[in-house]
Amino acid sequence: MQIDPRGPRFGAAVTSVVLAVVLVTQNPWLLAAQAIVFALGAADASPYGLVFRRFVRPRLGPPAETEDAAPPRFAQAVGLGFAMVGLIGFAAGITALALGATAAALLAAFLNAAFGFCLGCETYLLIRRLQPGRIQ
Amino acid sequence: MAGIATLMATLVLGVVLGLVLRRRDGRMRVVEHAPVTSGDLGADLGERATLVQFSTAFCQPCRATRRILGEVAGMVPGVRHVEIDAESRLDLVRRFDVLRTPTVLVLDGAGNVVKRASGQPRKADVIVALGAAVDGASHGPSQPSDKV
Numbered sequence: 001m002q003i004d005p006r007g008p009r010f011g012a013a014v015t016s017v018v019l020a021v022v023l024v025t026q027n028p029w030l031l032a033a034q035a036i037v038f039a040l041g042a043a044d045a046s047p048y049g050l051v052f053r054r055f056v057r058p059r060l061g062p063p064a065e066t067e068d069a070a071p072p073r074f075a076q077a078v079g080l081g082f083a084m085v086g087l088i089g090f091a092a093g094i095t096a097l098a099l100g101a102t103a104a105a106l107l108a109a110f111l112n113a114a115f116g117f118c119l120g121c122e123t124y125l126l127i128r129r130l131q132p133g134r135i136q
Numbered sequence: 137m138a139g140i141a142t143l144m145a146t147l148v149l150g151v152v153l154g155l156v157l158r159r160r161d162g163r164m165r166v167v168e169h170a171p172v173t174s175g176d177l178g179a180d181l182g183e184r185a186t187l188v189q190f191s192t193a194f195c196q197p198c199r200a201t202r203r204i205l206g207e208v209a210g211m212v213p214g215v216r217h218v219e220i221d222a223e224s225r226l227d228l229v230r231r232f233d234v235l236r237t238p239t240v241l242v243l244d245g246a247g248n249v250v251k252r253a254s255g256q257p258r259k260a261d262v263i264v265a266l267g268a269a270v271d272g273a274s275h276g277p278s279q280p281s282d283k284v
Contacts, residue, residue: 005196023143067196074194099139103146110147115154117161122236124194128223129230 001044001069005116008072010056011041011048012112015079019106023099028090031102035083041076044069075112075120079105161255164242164265169232169249172241176228181247182209182216185269187262188241190222190229195237197256204259205240212266214245244269 015034022031040046082105089098108119174181177188187205191198202219209217222229222237232241235254242251242265251265 020143020147023139023146026139065200068199071194071196095138099142103142106143106146107150107153110150111154111157114150115158117154117157118196121194121196125192125222125229125237126235128192129226131226 002066003069003072004052004057004063005065005067006060006063007049007052007057008075009113009116010052011046011072012109014048014051015109016106016113019102019109022086022102023106026090026095026098028087028098031083031086031090031098034105035080035087038076038080038083042073042080044073046076071118071121074124075108075118078120078123079108082108157255162253162257162261163255164251164253164257164261167249167252169241169252171247172243172249173247177218177220178225179218180216181218181243182214182245184212184214184245185216185250185266186243186247187215187217187266188243189217189219190225190232190234190237190239191219192222192237198238201238201240201256204257204262208259208262208266212263212270214270215266242266242269 015037018030018034018037021027022034037047041049082101086098086101086105089095089101111117111119172181172186172188177186187209189198189201189205191202202217205217205219209215220228222234228234232239238254238256240253240257240262241249242262244250250269253261253265257265
């Protein structure tokens with residue numbers, strides 16, 4: 001499936017703001033809400049994407065080019081992983097873990113929003129590399 | 137307080153990392169690798185040069201890179217574009233220490249790795265790297281000093 005690349009970037013910008021507020025307020029409920037958004041995004045039903053298509057996209061021109069939907073969807077799953085670790089940190093009262101995991105998710109979202117660089121996507125090959133070799 | 141400090145540190149790291157990535161992304165570098173054979177790749181090498189692209193299913197810039205390399209290969213006779221699914225060729229991924237996709241290797245006619253880029257390369261840089269590969273091959277191994 002092909003999508004407008006500005007959709008995931010808009011989502012990354014909103015995610016960055018939400019995660020920045022999580023860091024400042026240290027509110028686990030807000031992180032839990034973002035985790036749900038990540039989960040929906042991984043299932044191709046991101047509410048931020050919905051907002052983009054409903055309210056932002058109509059005000060923009062058509063995209064210069066489209067992109068594959070799979071990489072940003074995978075990145076949302078990676079974001080969900082970090083959000084879960086952050087929630088475990090909050091639940092266990094390990095603030096450093098909660099802040100560290102939230103900061104990692106924020107870094108990825110920020111790089112995507114500001115530079116169009118998908119850090120989550122890059123982890124795919126790194127994870128596969130750790131697994132035993134397989135030849136064609 | 138720790139939260140605000142973490143936020144500031146993350147944003148500074150993000151800006152620095154973003155600028156470094158933007159600068160280095162797709163840059164053609166000179167590298168030292170053992171020569172590559174068509175058996176290694178599971179595909180024929182180009183007569184004069186080969187553009188080897190490592191891709192994955194979850195790689196955003198791979199599609200644009202495929203288009204650029206395909207165009208260049210179509211433009212220059214004797215040049216082939218070979219795309220490798222990194223996931224199914226982890227042996228090659230480890231051998232060339234591929235950490236990111238796309239990673240592009242520019243091979244000369246003999247399979248020597250002349251240049252390498254991580255991230256989406258610019259078309260002009262690919263053409264320049266290809267020039268170096270084709271030149272190096274035409275001089276032959278008798279003049280290795282020609283190679284940078």
